[in-house]
Amino acid sequence: MLLLCWPNAMIQKWFKTLLYVKLLSNWIRLAVRLGSSMRRVMVSLRPWLKRGYQRIGENITKGVPDMHEAIDCYKELKQGMYGALGKPMEGCNQWPHYPPNFKELMEEYISLCTEVSRKIMRGIALALGGSPDEFEGERGGDAFWVMRLIGYPGASTANGKCTSENDIGCGAHTDYGLLTLVNQDENITALQVRNQAGEWISAPPNPGTFVCNIGDMLKILSNGLYESTLHRVINKSQTYRVCVAFFYEPNYDAAVEPLEVCVRKRGGTRKFEKAVYGEHLVSKVQTNFVT
């Protein structure tokens, strides 16, 4: 996991992105304040299991319901584009009609995050000793993405009584792809990561930064030089917490295997088998929902 600081050229874009997220956070809060009538409208927005609104407890991690609600979006795949591999992820995102420009706002946010992520991946490629284009072309030239707008109820409202210690907002997991840009609410510390000693440590919000998670695909590509960090969320505060997680992924059909340069760095040992990103995603997403 990395904490990002911004080179000057990116600062302007970052502020724009931050503004969007502020609007978005307010919108999610508003939706919650409006209560069940709004929630019903949002539920009707989800003819597709994987895209759109999901209620508290619908997302499950390792068999346990998570205490969060979310709007999930995925890059839209054209029908038939990836044959049988793409079928489970085909479909359109379910954008709420309120506020009126929500879809446009989010699409711009996605495009900014995509651009920033691509640049970070170029830096990572160089840091690994490869060419800056390692994650372009067939690996990531047409990068897939996932975005989750997540709301975690405050501790006292999670289940009608104050049992915050046991309420896991999001169970321990690793992210699936290359890099995640986690945009957290400013005043609540809830995200935790497991360090190499096996202890859970907090990753507090730091205004003006994203927390970046390394995903499973980058672990494979780097031949284990980068670890996909185990993390979880426990919102012990009384306040509803909003997080926008943008997942930058390889091409949907990318066959991901350790980069040659990383194999050499490990004395010629290939630590991981080849994995097709789309297959990995579908296998994860399919076990992520209550059916």
Ligand SMILES: O=C(O)CCC(=O)C(=O)O
């Ligand atoms: O809410 C957070 O801080 C992180 C969420 C997360 O880990 C995820 O959606 O994969």
Ligand SMILES: [Fe+2]
């Ligand atoms: Fe995560």
